[in-house]
Amino acid sequence: MPARQAPKPLTEADAIRLAQAGDATAFEFLYSLHGRRVYALCLRMVREPSDAEDLMQEAFLQLFRKIGTFRGESAFSTWLHRMTVNVVLMRLRKKTLPATSLDEVTDPDDETGGPRKDVGAPDLRLSGAVDRVNLERSIEKLPPGYRTVFTLHDVQGYEHNEIAEIMGCSVGNSKSQLHKARTRLRELLQEDIRQHARDERAAAKSQTTEGD
Amino acid sequence: MRGSPQCQDVAEAIEREGLSPLPETVREHLPSCVACQGFVADLDSIVTAARQFPTEVEPPARVWISLRAQLAAEGLLREEGLATEATRGGRWWQKGWGHGFSGLLQGRALATAAVGLLIFAAGVAQLRHNSSITPPQPIVKEQPQELDPLADSGAALRTQEHELRSAQPAGTLSSSPVDDSLQKDLQTLDAFIAECEYHLKANPHDQLAREYLAGAYQQKAELLAEMMDRGRSVN
Numbered sequence: 227m228p229a230r231q232a233p234k235p236l237t238e239a240d241a242i243r244l245a246q247a248g249d250a251t252a253f254e255f256l257y258s259l260h261g262r263r264v265y266a267l268c269l270r271m272v273r274e275p276s277d278a279e280d281l282m283q284e285a286f287l288q289l290f291r292k293i294g295t296f297r298g299e300s301a302f303s304t305w306l307h308r309m310t311v312n313v314v315l316m317r318l319r320k321k322t323l324p325a326t327s328l329d330e331v332t333d334p335d336d337e338t339g340g341p342r343k344d345v346g347a348p349d350l351r352l353s354g355a356v357d358r359v360n361l362e363r364s365i366e367k368l369p370p371g372y373r374t375v376f377t378l379h380d381v382q383g384y385e386h387n388e389i390a391e392i393m394g395c396s397v398g399n400s401k402s403q404l405h406k407a408r409t410r411l412r413e414l415l416q417e418d419i420r421q422h423a424r425d426e427r428a429a430a431k432s433q434t435t436e437g438d
Numbered sequence: 439m440r441g442s443p444q445c446q447d448v449a450e451a452i453e454r455e456g457l458s459p460l461p462e463t464v465r466e467h468l469p470s471c472v473a474c475q476g477f478v479a480d481l482d483s484i485v486t487a488a489r490q491f492p493t494e495v496e497p498p499a500r501v502w503i504s505l506r507a508q509l510a511a512e513g514l515l516r517e518e519g520l521a522t523e524a525t526r527g528g529r530w531w532q533k534g535w536g537h538g539f540s541g542l543l544q545g546r547a548l549a550t551a552a553v554g555l556l557i558f559a560a561g562v563a564q565l566r567h568n569s570s571i572t573p574p575q576p577i578v579k580e581q582p583q584e585l586d587p588l589a590d591s592g593a594a595l596r597t598q599e600h601e602l603r604s605a606q607p608a609g610t611l612s613s614s615p616v617d618d619s620l621q622k623d624l625q626t627l628d629a630f631i632a633e634c635e636y637h638l639k640a641n642p643h644d645q646l647a648r649e650y651l652a653g654a655y656q657q658k659a660e661l662l663a664e665m666m667d668r669g670r671s672v673n
Contacts, residue, residue, distance in 0.1 A: 247516065248514060248515060248516030249516060250506075250509075250515040250516065253506075253509065253514075253515065254502070254506070257502055257505070261497055261501075261502070262494035262495060262496055262497065263493060263494050265494075265495050265496070265497035265501075266492055266493055266494050266495040269495055270491070278497075279497065279498065279500075279501050282497060282501055283501055283504060283505050283508070286505055287505060287508060287509070290509055290514055291512070291514065356483045356484055356486070356487040357487075358487055358490065358491070361484065361487050361488065362491075376488070380484075380485050380488035380489065381488050381489070381491045381493060382493050383489075383493065401453055401454060401456075402453055404453075405449075405452060405453035408481050408484055408485070409449075409481070411484050412477075412480045412481060412484060415480075415484070
């Protein structure tokens with residue numbers, strides 16, 4: 227008598243096929259498989275949890291509406307991330323960007339994406355360890371395109387060829403955007419250090435004045 | 439200070455080839471340039487810090503609930519599961535409405551469905567409000583929690599329902615419009631209870647969902663009591 231086989235666990239490919247036929251369980255399976263990653267990306271891009279939830283829901287809604295057209299030419303996660311990035315960028319374009327003037331703190335060399343060359347000013351070191359809170363704040367100040375590439379590459383761990391597919395750009399463009407994002411972040415963090423030093427000097431000065 | 443042609447080459451090489459591993463031209467240049475050493479070290483620190491950010495964050499359960507409701511509303515879900523119970527309720531409501539129930543019974547059914555929907559909508563709104571105040575928490579593996587005393591209430595109701603069915607064998611069940619309406623109210627309530635229990639399984643500490651479930655159990659107990667009373671008076 228043949229031994230009874232345990233039911234085969236649902237794979238992503240099975241779930242996609244079932245979801246294309248409208249299977250509710252398959253939808254939930256795909257959501258549970260990718261939801262945490264998509265939510266993390268949305269949260270990193272917009273910061274506000276309620277906005278991230280809306281964006282995530284919109285991305286999955288689009289995904290499930292169009293899942294019948296998925297032919298597997300690219301990885302499913304890449305396809306999903308492309309939709310997510312499109313939804314996020316669309317929302318960010320509609321919103322007015324933060325009033326922080328990047329020109330005030332950065333003036334990157336557009337040719338190389340290199341740092342601003344302050345004649346006579348020494349390069350400020352970030353002391354080897356970057357404060358995560360400061361970094362998050364600085365990421366928020368990046369233009370959406372830089373922020374997306376930086377998040378996909380340096381946070382989520384995607385390769386440039388995958389990012390190119392997600393963003394609909396060339397690999398070279400992805401590399402260039404990433405480099406510019408990193409150098410801008412460096413300058414934003416350096417500006418934080420300068421501001422901190424200015425604040426400390428001002429506090430010390432006011433204490434001295436009070437002492438007199 | 440960075441600015442020499444070699445320093446420009448460093449930036450271009452890093453842009454082209456990345457930081458890890460460092461391109462050969464960069465490695466050759468670094469020992470002789472303190473500024474570029476700082477530049478590379480800073481970029482490296484930024485990347486290291488970024489890699490410590492979580493790549494996955496558990497979204498609140500309400501996102502899936504809301505998404506599922508939207509999918510059901512758009513008719514994208516095919517399976518007859520928990521996900522479509524609400525839709526089925528809606529369809530019953532639409533079909534059954536014109537089938538000659540008295541105004542009073544229509545009102546009862548509508549009130550039950552409306553209360554369920556209002557509770558659900560208020561819950562979603564409140565949960566959204568709460569989430570905008572508290573930042574998202576990192577993923578925490580939660581131990582499954584017993585639904586006590588809710589679990590006891592659920593079990594007691596199932597026993598009560600079983601007794602009701604046993605007391606009224608299929609052939610003797612009244613098929614009056616009143617009984618039909620009560621049966622359908624019970625189905626609507628059961629669908630809502632199933633939804634709450636499903637949500638609580640995934641989020642055992644969701645106090646709001648527990649309150650909804652307790653309220654639904656209470657309604658079901660009253661409904662079953664009414665059905666038993668009717669059974670006694672009919673038989």
